[in-house]
Amino acid sequence: MESILVLTHADETGANLTRSSLETVSAAQQLAASMNATLTVGIVAVDAAAAASAVASASSRILAVSGEAFIHARYATDAAACEALCRAAQATLVLAPSSSRFVRVAAGVAHRLNGVIDTHITSVAGADSVQASRWFYRQRVEAVLSREKRPWFLLLDAGTCAPFAAEPLPASVEQVAVELAVTRTAVTGFRTPAQDAQTIRPDANVLFVAGAGWTKKQPDGQVRAAEAGDLILNFLRKSGASLGSSKSLVDQGGDGQPVLPFLTHMNQIGQTGATPRHAKGLSTCCHGEEPHVVGWRFINERRAISLDPNCGWTRGKADVVYIADAFKVVANLR
Numbered sequence: 435m436e437s438i439l440v441l442t443h444a445d446e447t448g449a450n451l452t453r454s455s456l457e458t459v460s461a462a463q464q465l466a467a468s469m470n471a472t473l474t475v476g477i478v479a480v481d482a483a484a485a486a487s488a489v490a491s492a493s494s495r496i497l498a499v500s501g502e503a504f505i506h507a508r509y510a511t512d513a514a515a516c517e518a519l520c521r522a523a524q525a526t527l528v529l530a531p532s533s534s535r536f537v538r539v540a541a542g543v544a545h546r547l548n549g550v551i552d553t554h555i556t557s558v559a560g561a562d563s564v565q566a567s568r569w570f571y572r573q574r575v576e577a578v579l580s581r582e583k584r585p586w587f588l589l590l591d592a593g594t595c596a597p598f599a600a601e602p603l604p605a606s607v608e609q610v611a612v613e614l615a616v617t618r619t620a621v622t623g624f625r626t627p628a629q630d631a632q633t634i635r636p637d638a639n640v641l642f643v644a645g646a647g648w649t650k651k652q653p654d655g656q657v658r659a660a661e662a663g664d665l666i667l668n669f670l671r672k673s674g675a676s677l678g679s680s681k682s683l684v685d686q687g688g689d690g691q692p693v694l695p696f697l698t699h700m701n702q703i704g705q706t707g708a709t710p711r712h713a714k715g716l717s718t719c720c721h722g723e724e725p726h727v728v729g730w731r732f733i734n735e736r737r738a739i740s741l742d743p744n745c746g747w748t749r750g751k752a753d754v755v756y757i758a759d760a761f762k763v764v765a766n767l768r
């Protein structure tokens with residue numbers, strides 16, 4: 435019989451589990467139920483009490499590695515914490531979120547336990563055997579993987595499962611001791627860009643895509659790139675949306691054409707860009723060509739604003755298309 439361990443860690447408050455940790459708890463709970471397997475939750479947090487009570491109804495066994503050393507992400511301490519939790523749980527399957535914290539250490543921990551690992555998992559299912567799905571070749575080919583070797587580590591992509599949510603219950607937590615080697619890395623603090631400077635927001639409800647039309651000559655004969663930049667940033671500030679771009683728009687800098695200075699290739703959506711997951715997407719001044727739209731595979735509800743009634747969006751690629759001037763529409767979105 436399989437025995438499942440789900441590895442989780444606290445967010446920057448130190449008390450609550452991260453959203454992707456809770457998503458992984460949901461996935462692990464469903465898998466355990468379908469396989470009649472035992473489920474253990476492992477928590478890495480400075481103090482695991484609050485996190486444990488939030489997931490107490492998911493599992494009767496909760497293990498934790500706690501203490502000051504585990505407040506911050508650091509390879510040596512996180513790897514030691516995960517290794518200790520895995521050894522204590524003696525699990526055959528280890529599910530963990532693809533957070534920057536665990537992505538860094540999971541392969542090393544799998545190696546220490548003489549196990550195997552698969553990453554970018556989007557779903558796990560099983561009855562007699564475990565089947566994990568992931569996408570290849572720019573999200574075009576979905577593969578279903580199964581393995582004999584144990585322990586098998588699976589890193590789950592964010593946004594692929596609803597986060598675990600239940601009434602907090604009193605939890606009894608087994609503290610797992612970790613023998614830490616001398617650490618050479620001291621975390622002295624965080625430096626992060628201001629909230630409105632960070633335009634890629636994977637947790638946002640809405641993806642706002644800017645296309646090359648924003649910097650092209652408009653019907654009045656003018657290029658209004660500066661105004662376009664203000665409108666887009668204002669919209670992002672108010673809506674909290676994540677900013678995507680077409681390839682044409684982010685390539686323009688290199689071509690010496692007008693650019694939106696806050697866009698980089700990291701914003702590009704599509705065949706040669708990203709394939710983010712958001713509940714809704716709004717495309718603006720973008721033609722909706724196939725190499726761009728393949729990046730919208732995981733956007734559930736799609737809308738577009740384009741001047742061109744024959745654009746790709748109107749040809750079946752969006753749920754709603756507004757044939758309108760995006761400058762006017764976005765100026766009115768509050």
Ligand SMILES: Cc1cc2nc3c(=O)[nH]c(=O)nc-3n(C[C@H](O)[C@H](O)[C@H](O)COP(=O)(O)OP(=O)(O)OC[C@H]3O[C@@H](n4cnc5c(N)ncnc54)[C@H](O)[C@@H]3O)c2cc1C
Binds near residue numbers: 646680702724
């Ligand atoms: C191998 C390959 C890989 C590629 N990979 C990608 C990729 O990953 N991502 C990607 O995006 N592209 C990719 N492309 C390019 C893609 O085919 C398109 O060229 C690109 O997406 C076009 O960008 P666009 O729609 O922003 O620009 P355009 O085609 O220039 O369209 C601009 C649109 O804006 C509209 N517009 C202008 N002004 C306004 C206004 N005021 N209001 C409303 N609408 C307005 C115009 O009507 C027009 O429809 C790839 C191409 C190839 C060959």
